[in-house]
Amino acid sequence: MTPGQISRDSLVRSQTQMSLSRYLDQTNGTTADDAVAYALARNGELQAARKEIEAARAMVKQARLKPNPKLDIQVSQNVTGTDHTIDVGGMLPLELGGRRPARIAVAEREVEIREREVANNERMLAAEVRVKFGEALAQALKLSFTDELVEANQQSFNLIAARVTEGATAPLEQNMALVELNRLRSLRESAEGKLEVLMFELRNLMGMKPEDPLRLRGDFSNLVDQLPPVAEATERALRERPDLQAFRSAENLAIARIEKARAEGRLDASLSAGYEHMTFGFPVRGFDDAGRLQPVQGGFHYLKFGVSLDLPVRNKNQGAIEAAVAESETATKRREFAELTVRREVASAYAQYDRAARAMEIFRVGVREPARANLDVIRQTYELGSKTLIDYIGEQRRFIELENDFIDAELAGYNARVGIARASASPELIKR
Numbered sequence: 001m002t003p004g005q006i007s008r009d010s011l012v013r014s015q016t017q018m019s020l021s022r023y024l025d026q027t028n029g030t031t032a033d034d035a036v037a038y039a040l041a042r043n044g045e046l047q048a049a050r051k052e053i054e055a056a057r058a059m060v061k062q063a064r065l066k067p068n069p070k071l072d073i074q075v076s077q078n079v080t081g082t083d084h085t086i087d088v089g090g091m092l093p094l095e096l097g098g099r100r101p102a103r104i105a106v107a108e109r110e111v112e113i114r115e116r117e118v119a120n121n122e123r124m125l126a127a128e129v130r131v132k133f134g135e136a137l138a139q140a141l142k143l144s145f146t147d148e149l150v151e152a153n154q155q156s157f158n159l160i161a162a163r164v165t166e167g168a169t170a171p172l173e174q175n176m177a178l179v180e181l182n183r184l185r186s187l188r189e190s191a192e193g194k195l196e197v198l199m200f201e202l203r204n205l206m207g208m209k210p211e212d213p214l215r216l217r218g219d220f221s222n223l224v225d226q227l228p229p230v231a232e233a234t235e236r237a238l239r240e241r242p243d244l245q246a247f248r249s250a251e252n253l254a255i256a257r258i259e260k261a262r263a264e265g266r267l268d269a270s271l272s273a274g275y276e277h278m279t280f281g282f283p284v285r286g287f288d289d290a291g292r293l294q295p296v297q298g299g300f301h302y303l304k305f306g307v308s309l310d311l312p313v314r315n316k317n318q319g320a321i322e323a324a325v326a327e328s329e330t331a332t333k334r335r336e337f338a339e340l341t342v343r344r345e346v347a348s349a350y351a352q353y354d355r356a357a358r359a360m361e362i363f364r365v366g367v368r369e370p371a372r373a374n375l376d377v378i379r380q381t382y383e384l385g386s387k388t389l390i391d392y393i394g395e396q397r398r399f400i401e402l403e404n405d406f407i408d409a410e411l412a413g414y415n416a417r418v419g420i421a422r423a424s425a426s427p428e429l430i431k432r
Contacts, residue, residue, distance in 0.1 A: 020147060022215070023140045023195055029217030032133045033431050035206055036126045040430070042207030043125055049118045056111040063107035066100065067093040072274075082279065082297070089274030089304065097266030102259045109253035116246035123242055126430045127422035129205050131415055136198040137216050138411040143195055145403055146188045149396070153181045160389075173389050180393050187400075220410035227353075233424035234346045241425040244342055247335035254328035261324045265317030268310040276302040345423040353416035360409040368406050375399045 030038075040046065069092045076085040157177040163169035200210055208214060227233075238244065278300040285293045378395040381387040421429035 020140070020144055023136075023199060024144070024217070025215035026217050029215040031217050032130050035133050035202065036129050036430060038208075039125055039129045039206040040122055043205065044207055046118070046121055046125060049114075049121050053111065053114045053118060056107070056114045060104065060107040060111055063100075063104045067095060069093075081283070084279050086277045087274065088276070089272060091270050091272045091308070093270045094268065096268050098259070098263045099266075099268070102256065102263040105256040106253065106260050109249060109256045112249040113246055113253060116242045116249050119242035120246060122430060123422065123425065125205070127418055129202070130418045130421075130429070132198065132202045132205055133216065133218075134220075134411055134414045134418070136195060136202050137218060137220070138407050138414075139191065139195040139198055140216060141219075141407050142404055143188065143191045145400075145407070146184065146191050149400065150181070150184045150188055153177070153184055157181050176389050176393065180396075220414050227350075227420065228424075230347060230350045233350070233420065233426075234343055236426075237342050237346050237424045238339060241342055244335070244338050247331070247338045251328065251331040251335055254324065254331040258321065258324040258328055261317050261320040265312050265315070265321065267312060270308040270310075272304070272306040272308060274304040276300075276304065278302070342423070346420075349416065349419040349423040353413070353420055356409070356412040356416040360406075360413045363402075363406045363409045367402055371399050371402045 069090055072087075072089045072091075074085075074087040076087075078084065157174070160169055160174050160177045164171050164174045199214060203210060203212060203214055206214075228236075280298060280300065285295055375395050378387055378392050382389060382392040418429075420426065
């Protein structure tokens with residue numbers, strides 16, 4: 001190997017390490033937990049949903065307010081005379097029949113639904129971030145593996161080129177090694193392109209700008225460990241999953257709307273009070289007590305009190321009550337179906353994880369290690385002259401395919417664990 005070749009090899013190795021460091025940093029990088037925490041704090045869609053909670057709470061405040069009193073002022077003037085009237089009146093709605101408590105209950109149930117929906121959005125976002133993190137990490141591992149192969153094949157090519165220069169090897173082997181090296185370089189470019197796209201998608205989920213720096217930290221270890229029994233996970237999911245809690249809150253909202261509709265169909269009343277001043281006269285004159293002629297007119301003062309009743313005789317809000325009852329039955333059916341769906345999701349997640357864990361273990365013990373040993377044997381026999389370069393290249397390609405399949409198996413196991421955490425509302429999904 002010439003000094004120029006050593007310099008080129010060092011340059012390629014340095015560029016490869018710099019490229020990979022853009023995506024991985026096992027010391028100061030972002031873990032999956034860090035990514036979830038960042039997303040829960042910065043994701044724009046989640047922030048918008050939290051604003052809806054604030055709006056719903058403001059409507060509770062509005063529902064608690066009592067109706068305003070009404071004030072009427074009227075002035076009447078005779079256009080052909082001096083007669084005039086001033087009438088001042090006020091009215092205060094009483095909201096009888098439990099109207100105000102029913103209105104408040106409906107508003108509070110709507111806040112509960114918004115809170116449960118936001119909690120469910122957090123659950124789904126956390127799972128989505130973890131899945132995307134796993135995909136990006138798997139692609140980074142594939143890129144790292146491809147980099148190792150490129151470096152190894154570069155060294156092999158340099159050795160073959162030196163042997164061709166010395167006349168110990170036919171030029172055909174150098175061309176074959178060069179073709180394989182360039183094929184691996186092409187695969188590496190494709191792998192890095194996929195990784196870049198995944199990193200952009202992960203940044204978007206986390207609420208980061210495309211140009212913001214992001215490096216991953218972690219691996220797929222500790223995937224096969226003890227899990228709670230499926231019955232325990234199912235019970236926790238039925239009790240704590242926020243989407244199911246939202247369905248239960250929808251049932252409570254429907255019940256509150258029934259009571260609100262019934263309250264609006266009951267007797268209601270308003271109190272009224274007023275003052276009236278009337279000046280009235282005739283176009284004649286008369287004698288007063290002192291015997292003087294005076295215009296015949298006078299001023300009159302009245303105080304008025306009354307009660308206005310809204311009598312539910314014809315309209316007792318029957319249609320609204322029937323509609324609210326139907327909505328309540330609908331909410332109950334949806335909640336019951338959601339519980340069945342939760343049971344199915346937990347069972348499916350456990351079944352998928354069980355198969356993924358078995359497949360990963362089979363790959364690790366029965367495929368990956370033997371394949372690596374086979375590649376070493378073929379390489380050694382090629383170097384001794386018992387095997388051809390074609391044999392070595394063919395075995396290396398099989399090993400590359402198997403190694404990528406193993407990473408995919410690890411990713412499947414990781415995703416299955418995320419699926420269990422998502423389906424069972426596990427605390428490990430969202431670590432605050």
